[in-house]
Amino acid sequence: MATIGHNNLNAKLVLLGDMGAGKSSLVLRFVKGQFLEFQESTIGAAFFSQTLAVNDATVKFEIWDTAGQERYHSLAPMYYRGAAAAIIVYDITSAESFARAKKWVQELQKQGNPNMVMALAGNKADLEERRCVPAEDARAYAEENGLFFVETSAKTAQNVNEIFYEIAKKLPRAQPPQNPAGMVLVDRQTDGSRASTCCS
Amino acid sequence: MIEIESYDFADDVDYAASQQQGSQSIMRSNSGKMKDPEGGEVVYVKDNVSIHPTQYMSERISGRLKLVKQDDSLFMMWIPYKGQNTNTRLSERDRNLYTIRPLPITDVRSIRRHTPPLGWQYLIVVLSSGLAFPPLYFYNGGVKEFLATIKQHVLLVRSADDANVFIVNDFQDPLQKTLSSLELLGVVPVVAPSSAAIAVSPTSESQEKMAECACDTNCGSEFIERPKYKVNDPARDFSIQLLEKFSLVTKFARETTSQLFRENSGENLFLSDGRKPNHIPALPAAPPKLPPNDVQKVSDEVHVPEDPLEFYKLALIWGNPRQPPLSQEEWGDFLDSEGRVVDSEALKKRVFYGGIAHELRKEVWPFLLGHYDFNSTYAEREYLRSARKEDYEIIKLQWQSISPQQAKRFTKFRERKGLIDKDVVRTDRSFSYYNGDDNPNINLLYDILLTYSFYNFDLGYCQGMNDYLSPLLFVMEDESEAFWCFAALMERVGPNFNRDQSGMQAQLFALSKYCLVHWQLVELSDSPLHDYFKQNDCLNYFFCFRWILMQFKRQCADIYFSSFAHHRELRYEETLLLWEVLWTHHLTEHLHLYVCVAILKKYRNKIMGDRMDFDTLLKFINELTGHIDIEPTLRDAEALCLCLGETGAACIPPGTPPSLPLKNALVSSQLEDEILGYTILRKVIADQIASAKEDDLVAFELVFRWEW
Numbered sequence A: 001m002a003t004i005g006h007n008n009l010n011a012k013l014v015l016l017g018d019m020g021a022g023k024s025s026l027v028l029r030f031v032k033g034q035f036l037e038f039q040e041s042t043i044g045a046a047f048f049s050q051t052l053a054v055n056d057a058t059v060k061f062e063i064w065d066t067a068g069q070e071r072y073h074s075l076a077p078m079y080y081r082g083a084a085a086a087i088i089v090y091d092i093t094s095a096e097s098f099a100r101a102k103k104w105v106q107e108l109q110k111q112g113n114p115n116m117v118m119a120l121a122g123n124k125a126d127l128e129e130r131r132c133v134p135a136e137d138a139r140a141y142a143e144e145n146g147l148f149f150v151e152t153s154a155k156t157a158q159n160v161n162e163i164f165y166e167i168a169k170k171l172p173r174a175q176p177p178q179n180p181a182g183m184v185l186v187d188r189q190t191d192g193s194r195a196s197t198c199c200s
Numbered sequence B: 001m002i003e004i005e006s007y008d009f010a011d012d013v014d015y016a017a018s019q020q021q022g023s024q025s026i027m028r029s030n031s032g033k034m035k036d037p038e039g040g041e042v043v044y045v046k047d048n049v050s051i052h053p054t055q056y057m058s059e060r061i062s063g064r065l066k067l068v069k070q071d072d073s074l075f076m077m078w079i080p081y082k083g084q085n086t087n088t089r090l091s092e093r094d095r096n097l098y099t100i101r102p103l104p105i106t107d108v109r110s111i112r113r114h115t116p117p118l119g120w121q122y123l124i125v126v127l128s129s130g131l132a133f134p135p136l137y138f139y140n141g142g143v144k145e146f147l148a149t150i151k152q153h154v155l156l157v158r159s160a161d162d163a164n165v166f167i168v169n170d171f172q173d174p175l176q177k178t179l180s181s182l183e184l185l186g187v188v189p190v191v192a193p194s195s196a197a198i199a200v201s202p203t204s205e206s207q208e209k210m211a212e213c214a215c216d217t218n219c220g221s222e223f224i225e226r227p228k229y230k231v232n233d234p235a236r237d238f239s240i241q242l243l244e245k246f247s248l249v250t251k252f253a254r255e256t257t258s259q260l261f262r263e264n265s266g267e268n269l270f271l272s273d274g275r276k277p278n279h280i281p282a283l284p285a286a287p288p289k290l291p292p293n294d295v296q297k298v299s300d301e302v303h304v305p306e307d308p309l310e311f312y313k314l315a316l317i318w319g320n321p322r323q324p325p326l327s328q329e330e331w332g333d334f335l336d337s338e339g340r341v342v343d344s345e346a347l348k349k350r351v352f353y354g355g356i357a358h359e360l361r362k363e364v365w366p367f368l369l370g371h372y373d374f375n376s377t378y379a380e381r382e383y384l385r386s387a388r389k390e391d392y393e394i395i396k397l398q399w400q401s402i403s404p405q406q407a408k409r410f411t412k413f414r415e416r417k418g419l420i421d422k423d424v425v426r427t428d429r430s431f432s433y434y435n436g437d438d439n440p441n442i443n444l445l446y447d448i449l450l451t452y453s454f455y456n457f458d459l460g461y462c463q464g465m466n467d468y469l470s471p472l473l474f475v476m477e478d479e480s481e482a483f484w485c486f487a488a489l490m491e492r493v494g495p496n497f498n499r500d501q502s503g504m505q506a507q508l509f510a511l512s513k514y515c516l517v518h519w520q521l522v523e524l525s526d527s528p529l530h531d532y533f534k535q536n537d538c539l540n541y542f543f544c545f546r547w548i549l550m551q552f553k554r555q556c557a558d559i560y561f562s563s564f565a566h567h568r569e570l571r572y573e574e575t576l577l578l579w580e581v582l583w584t585h586h587l588t589e590h591l592h593l594y595v596c597v598a599i600l601k602k603y604r605n606k607i608m609g610d611r612m613d614f615d616t617l618l619k620f621i622n623e624l625t626g627h628i629d630i631e632p633t634l635r636d637a638e639a640l641c642l643c644l645g646e647t648g649a650a651c652i653p654p655g656t657p658p659s660l661p662l663k664n665a666l667v668s669s670q671l672e673d674e675i676l677g678y679t680i681l682r683k684v685i686a687d688q689i690a691s692a693k694e695d696d697l698v699a700f701e702l703v704f705r706w707e708w
Helices: A024-033 A070-080 A096-109 A135-144 A158-172 B013-032 B092-096 B143-152 B174-181 B205-213 B219-223 B234-272 B308-315 B326-335 B342-353 B358-368 B378-400 B404-408 B411-424 B438-453 B466-474 B481-497 B502-522 B526-534 B542-549 B565-583 B590-603 B602-609 B616-622 B630-649 B669-691 B694-708
Strands: A006-018 A045-054 A058-068 A085-091 A117-123 A146-153 B043-051 B062-071 B073-080 B100-104 B108-114 B123-126 B137-138 B155-158 B165-169
Touching: A006 A024, A006 A070, A006 A096, A006 A146, A006 A158, A006 B358, A024 A045, A024 A058, A024 A085, A024 A117, A024 A158, A045 A135, A045 A158, A045 B616, A058 A158, A085 A096, A085 A158, A096 A117, A096 A135, A117 A135, A117 A158, A135 A146, A135 B137, A135 B481, A146 A158, A146 B694, B043 B143, B062 B630, B073 B092, B100 B438, B108 B143, B143 B155, B143 B165, B205 B219, B205 B411, B234 B342, B308 B378, B326 B342, B326 B358, B342 B358, B342 B565, B358 B466, B358 B481, B378 B481, B411 B438, B411 B466, B411 B602, B438 B466, B438 B481, B466 B565, B502 B526, B502 B542, B526 B602, B542 B590, B542 B616, B565 B590, B565 B630, B590 B602
Parallel strands: A006 A058, A006 A085, A085 A117, A117 A146
Antiparallel strands: A045 A058, B043 B062, B043 B137, B062 B073, B073 B100, B108 B123, B108 B165, B123 B137, B155 B165
16 A cells, blocks of 8 residues: 655555566666676565655655465465555566466456556567567557556666656555555655665 | 662563462462461462573473462472482482572562573572572473562562562561662672582672772762662661672672673673673683583683674573584494494484585485485495486486477476476576586586476476575586485475465464464563564564575575675585584474574564564565574574473474475374364465455464464
């Protein structure tokens, strides 16, 4: 759930998608500005935070990076419940990963927070020569389902900050308080003076 | 200094709770009309109150502590059990030496309560004469009730200087009233009973202060000013005399008990961020009484200043010192002429305390993992090796013979290949054995994992298996041997990868119980971390998921974010050491859970101080990667395991990984019921998590209620 302070927003964001699609790489690029050719697989989940300045406010993303293998699917609700935003990641060189992304979208539509801001990221856009998923297909699917879509590359940093920035802009600015369910964010006031833009 | 006018204990949670419990216990004993053989009325009785005549926890004398009321007086007594000493070297003479015969409680000057983070709560009873009894360890709890019961009969005043010191004050005795009011530092120094083997100091730091004050008049002003309303008390001079006398006693006590002295400093240390207090006396060259044989190295090894927990062990050593790795010569001594391991338990114990020299791992690991039988001979192993190699090749051929046409019609196979393909290329690639382009070892990882997914088609491949295989291949340096060791390891940890997460849930559940038991039984009233987790929805211990799933591999092996290659190799080495220690199953099959507790314990002040919520805690724990020092952590884990003993073992439902699954035939009907009940509850937990509608806590609360 997004929680709002004085011009400051805390937002829980979850990354979902097939294994090897590049979820951890996107986060690592966004949070640390790094890229590893052989990013190790995520076990359980990893948690990161990063603050973005959007107009006159700041958004502190609290990011849950999840394990991609289907085997760990049963744990996913622990991460996505209460999330204000989700990035569903697929690999443009893998049709299976796109199919898996659609399944994630369906699951979130059914079980996620109804106000969740969802983005679809076609990652590994630098591997154009191995592309299996046409950008138009993904864009059409995203439009049908009300998702924000962009192709990204964690390797070249293409559209990585942009996708987080767009999500930050789309987050509802004020939300009626809802009953917290289990793993919710603590309503922490972000100190505006310490907020910074990403990768700066 | 004490607050004689006010004995309000409201700020002491322990005490507030105890008042209620105390009156209940009185009621109970009244209704029971228990009579002591000597004619008094027993108002308090506690079994398994023990003393440790030396600093080693293995030497323990257990007994029964009683408070007996006779006429208007209260007596305290502690009688050791006959013939139940844990150590045969403790003689009858020792028993008699330590027996506390009925002692009027008015002879007691003060009682100090200790709550070490490791081990049981204990009390030190100091007599008006200045003598003290050895620390009484309450293995079954009962400290609160003990204090409460005393309070029913005599005035018990808590020192304003130290919330853990309770001063016994008999208002009938004007001299004692005066003396008590002059208890300037809330402390009475102690000398040993005639044995001289034990002498205890209630507060070393205060004693040090006292000693300084007595020698240095400049700093003496502090205590003279303190009892402001007593400035004109003629007894003041007397008190100074006392202090001078005590300072001599302190010096004596310091020389004989500096091991124990440190404990209190440790408490301060723990609170003050590891800063070493100035008051710690020097560690003596050897402990006062050295037991023979393997524990003699202790005095050299225990001193690890950067870890505050270490100081506690100076008071009572629970774990054993770590040893150098098993060497080639020692290994040779374990084998008979035909190559059988003569004493496998001794070998496991040796590996548990020291690990294995790297060049020997290749030989010893297959035994630890159960791939080789300890009783096998050189010849039998040679035969097994070649037979197993053939077996491996046959299984491998099963997938190698799948043609592209067949693969096109075999989705499961393509999926598995795909999963393994994606993961092997990112397995420990910055470690020298696996780095570089076209590294043949990466191909071996691939072949072994795909072969295993055919060998155990039901389990298949799961992320994390690559992490288990990587060190095995590195150590075994042989494809078939690595495969069979991996298969043996998966027999133990394979359930970690169950689709329904049942293996992980069972371990997280056991961990939560370890912690609960630890905090409730061992630390008794002091279970702040448990309460903290409860308040912050952390009781599912899910933040330890990765530690348990990977048996800490990623924790030690800081492969990706370390800038120095040497550092990375070191971390890899630590994983190997930790694993072989875990695999010995010496003491427990679930040492990894104690390792979790040890780490949480170490950081508990940080966790609570920073008010970490679940998310922050998960992040914190992920970021501990590469910051966990294996040797001290293992020592702490061993100590915890010894502390919890059978109570700890009872926390673990049968068959919890890495224990091997139970054979149904051997399961008694009662056990079956327990397992069934447990399975149902586990399902409840799983459903709760999956449904994502209810708080995790609810499910875990259910479990706790059921279990307790």
